[in-house]
């Protein structure tokens with residue numbers, strides 16, 4: 001292993017901060033309780049761009065059921081999963097992706113997935129506006145997922161509101177409020193086999209999901225609690241912090257659009273997955289996204305002299321998503337991975 005590799009593999013013993021969102025969900029809370037949440041959130045967003053979220057109100061049995069549904073879906077025969085392959089969806093982003101088909105930073109990820117996005121009735125042809133492909137089994141996956149999304153959408157709105165208070169700058173309330181008016185969303189069921197798996201060629205192993213930032217608003221990650229040391233989050237010094245699951249908490253992170261809006265005061269932090277355990281890991285990120293029509297530029301009150309500023313002056317969320325999803329994200333098994341998609345905001349995958 002080269003020295004550079006050795007450095008990038010180092011994980012630190014730091015842990016992510018914990019934020020309690022309940023004061024923003026409970027109408028009986030006091031303003032000082034909300035202020036306390038906002039202040040912790042501000043620190044978490046500046047220092048890490050990642051934190052554990054508690055007090056979200058999503059029952060543990062609902063979360064466990066989602067993980068179980070994921071497990072059941074991935075255990076189905078290959079042909080049944082491939083019946084809803086992404087390549088069969090109208091807009092080519094919804095449905096099942098085989099192990100190794102998802103590409104990050106020019107390399108196949110060692111995962112299989114089921115990608116779900118908000119649907120727009122009547123508008124089927126445009127990119128990201130196609131019809132969702134749902135599996136026939138487990139039979140209640142669709143209903144459970146849509147209920148789960150409803151619950152997390154409320155939490156997403158509350159967290160955006162808390163974030164506006166946390167930032168506390170001129171125009172932040174209006175800007176965050178606008179982002180959540182007609183939110184888009186995505187949800188992905190993921191199965192990561194251990195990296196030692198013989199399901200994929202040796203030259204495609206090494207990392208389960210490559211370094212990247214998320215593209216939109218806020219990601220709420222639910223993951224198998226018994227699997228440790230898989231998700232890693234980059235700190236300001238380039239070290240890696242383990243983001244192991246914490247009981248009853250979501251691991252939440254900031255996406256590119258909030259990064260742009262706050263001119264990098266709140267960071268879209270780079271993360272990756274290296275799953276060396278000895279059993280499968282199921283994870284379910286929920287992406288609470290801006291409206292597809294959002295065009296975002298840095299708040300004037302955030303433009304100043306505070307270090308690294310974002311490399312773009314204005315970004316259309318829809319175009320950013322299309323750039324990230326349609327330029328070689330999915331590559332059929334056996335085909336050469338030809339392109340490295342570069343994220344124009346984070347310069348990652």
Ligand SMILES: O=C(O)CCC(=O)C(=O)O
Nearest residue numbers: 190214223231273283285
């Ligand atoms: O599975 C995980 O822990 C993280 C997944 C992730 O980062 C993503 O899908 O964007």
Ligand SMILES: [Fe+2]
Nearest residue numbers: 212213214271
């Ligand atoms: Fe991610």
